[in-house]
Amino acid sequence: MSTTASPTGPLLSLRDVHVSFPGRRRRARTEVLKGIDLDVRPAETLGLVGESGSGKTTIGRAILGLVPVASGTITFDGERIDTATAARRRALSRDLQVIFQDPYTSLNPSLTVGDTLAEPLVAQGGDARATRARIAALLDRVHLPADAAHRLPREFSGGQRQRVAIARALALRPRLVVCDEPVSALDLTTQRTILDLLLEIQEETAVAYLFVSHDLSVVRCMSHRVAVIHRGRIVETGESAQVTEHPEHPYTRTLLLSAPVADVAEQRRRRAARAAAAGDF
Amino acid sequence: MREGVQRRGAFGRLVRNPLGAASLLVLALLVLAVALAPLLASQGPQAASLAHAFDGPSGGHPLGMDSAGRDVLSRILYGGRTTLGGAVVSVAIALVLGVPAGLYAGYRAGRFDAAASWTADLVMALPAMVVLLASRAILGSNVWVLMVVLGFLVAPSFFRLVRGIVADVRGEPYVDAARVSGLSDLRIVARHVLIVVRGPVIIQVALVAGLAIGLQAGLEFLGVGSGSTATWGAMLNEAFQNIQRSPVLLLWPGLALGVTTGALVLLATALRDALEDRAGTPPRRRRADALVPADVSRDDRAELLSIRGLAVAYARPDGTEAEVVHGVDLDVRPGEIVGLVGESGSGKTQTAFSVLGILPDGGHVTRGSVIVAGQEVAGLPERRHRRLRGTTVAYVPQEPMSNLDPAFTIGSQLVEPMRHVMGLSRKDAAARALDLLRMVEIPEPEQVLRRFPHQISGGMAQRVLIAGAMSCDPALLIADEPTTALDVRVQADVLDLLRRLQAERGLGVLLVTHNLGVVADLCDRVAVMNGGRIVETGPTDRVLRDPQDPYTRRLLDAVLDDAPPRAPWRPVEARSETA
Secondary structure (H helix, E strand, O other), X not given: OOOOOOOOXXXXXXXXXXXXXXXXXXXXXXXXXXEEEEEEOOOOEEEEEOOOOOOHHHHHHHHOOOOXXXXXXXXXXXXXXXXXXXXXXXXXXXXXXXXXXXXXOOOOOOOOHXXXXXXXXXHOOOOHHHHHHHHHHHHHHOOOOHHHHHOOHHHOOHHHHHHHHHHHHHOOOOXXXXXXXXXXXXXXXXXXXXXXXXXXXXXXXXXXXXXXEOOHHHHHHHOOEEEEEEOOEEEEEEEHHHHHHOOOOHHHHHHHHHOOOOOHHHHHHHHHHHHHHOOOO | OOHHHOOHHHHHHHHHOHHHHHHHXXXXXXXXXXXXXXHHOOOOOOOEOHHHOOOOOEOOEOOOEOOOOEEHHHHHHHHHHHHHHHHHHHHHHHHHHHHHXXXXXXXXOHHHHHHHHHHHHHHHHOOHHHHHHHHXXXXXXXXXXXXXXXXXXXXXXXXXXXXXXXXXXXXXXXXXXXXXXXXXXXXXXXXXXHHHHHHHHHHHHHHHHHHHHHHHHHHHHOOOOOOOOOOHHHHHHHHHHOOOOOOHHHHHHHHHHHHHHHHHHHHHHHHHHHHOOOOOOOOOOOOOXXXXXXXXXXXXXXXXXXXXXXXXXXXXXXXXXXXXXXXXEEEEOOOXXXXXXXXXXXXXXXXXXXXXXXXXXOEXXXXXXXXXXXXXXXXXXXXXXXXXXXXXXXXXXXXXHHHOOOOOOXXXXXXXXXXXXXXXXXXXXXXXXXXXXXXOOOOOHHHHHHOOHHHOOHHHHHHHHHHHHHOOOOOXXXXXXXOOOOOHHHHHXXXXXXXXXXXXXXXXXXXXXXXXXXXXXXXXXXXXXXXXXXXXXXXXXXXXXXXXXXXXXXXXXXXXXXXOOOOOOOOHHHHHHHO
């Protein structure tokens, strides 16, 4: 075992991260994140579950430098990145990538799939020939036909577009990908294939995921560890089985009982348990 | 300048558009004629011979001579150089000032945006004619100087246009994705933003050019131009002074001006169509479409809602039809909750909309029978369908927020329909609205009535819509993904509410959803749709436990409820050792 770069140490760390948005017309700023502590280890998937407005998406955006951090630190591979300059940020895109929720708006409708995929490669100074070869490899990696490069996003279904977005995220061989609700806009059957693809890629490339979702069942099967966020604070973190089967925090418990399951008897039982727990949180 | 920046596809569409082709041709001929003025005209624009003043058309002078004995054709052609050239100068200056400033202000926002927007508003508030007259007094009567000033005056129209579009695009996820991809701002603007701005700017160029030509001619006509230089406006001025003696002199510059500005405006219209790639609107269907009746007996049909052999088709732009629902049978009995499950494009919403009679434009029921509480509604005229919607059938939509009008209070949105449909007095309707909000378990209903939609949460908004749906005491409720936009805890509450309403009021519910958990929670029976057909129907418990159709099975397999949690993480090295 090497002792220099600890393989078990975190790849990404957030310590006491606060983010606030300016209030409208002289109102006070609203604090969206109120002291977030998180760690993601190499090749690990950390699931981040929360409801709308909980701040889960903001965490991802703060890591990617898309929103400014008010206080606290974000460290990636030992380097502090929340204060990174614009130039350093652009270089960080080699390691930090993103997959957004909506595959319809996350691809520029007027660029071909090939142009979209070339973007990060060219930005990092790849030459034309290497870029073309890499695009072909990427399309193959996400199981899209090679001729997809010459087509526009509108010719693809939601699931196929999400594959393009995944290929774009993988283009620079990142070490961490923020997946912001990557399957929420997809049909049930498509969702499953995209999740399988993400697992397959992680197995192969040892990429780490911060997997943000409102859907506990998706997070549970995708993540090694799960963090539950409620109103800008992490209320519970633990192994996937621990958090989703024996939740400690009452909020996690309500969240779990509220999600309906596709089994009539089991759902009846949960409904009763939820009614009994009402007022708990 | 105009054609160079367009995509070939858009240019092709422009040329195929008769309006576009004609206006382009006219403009091209004008430019050509003006450029070749020395070849086409028999003498220079200033060459005068008083002996020939007001001469009619003759061999070398097809349009005759003006009051100073100058060749009219020559003056039109050379004058066109000044007029068109002036327009190009104005537009170029406006573009150079307005577009980059708009790009920067829209993309970066902040102080520059505030300052630039303020300046633009100020300039737009100035009356152009007055400023031009004033600048002539200060800067002298050179037509080119005036056109430069005009360029400054119209620059804000480009600034505002570009800034607005860029501010919209900046929020698009694909711009965020480009930033995460490591693109510099300059590159993002060049690749993602310019492409969106291009079309509207090109259209604006055509409009502004027409405006510049008109303003310039107006100035010259008032005698404020550059005196001796031939321009169309100056010719108009000169002709007007001699209108008694030779009215035909007004015709030629007037015609030149009219044709040019007309062609520019028409070109702008054609450009808009070409760049926005507008598909032709589908032909409106005829009202009296003969409906093919479904060949079914009435005795095996549910008394609340019974659908037999329903097909829905959409008109394509080329006149053919695309069928999206191919013969659906479905029943909802009084007091029963039936789930209609499927993925996007399965036709579940089209089926529900057919019952409600709210299919989007171009969509219509082509065959089959839909009986709601004893009344056949397939092919029912809109007026009678509307009456049915207010009384027997109610609807709860998917997006609660976008189904409330932000301009009105919750109270007025509940009260007005009741006064209109049920003829209640304002007081009675208000009392009933309060009762309804209590029924859907909204805390502090008096206050909620006074609030606007943006002041309440999504879950509350959905309760308000359910209250509105209940206001007419319907027998059948059609809910289209009523909880999809809500958080799970709120979803569970809304499902509880629907269950209670159904139990208390004996309401029949058709619940359209993609969520099998919601089906398990609420529905007595479920119908599974795929590709416009119902592939399986049965009691919820049976269908979920023992699906018969392969598609239902595939759907259930994709559900992650029973998927095991992922095993704890191990260091990468440790993995390869055990693998």
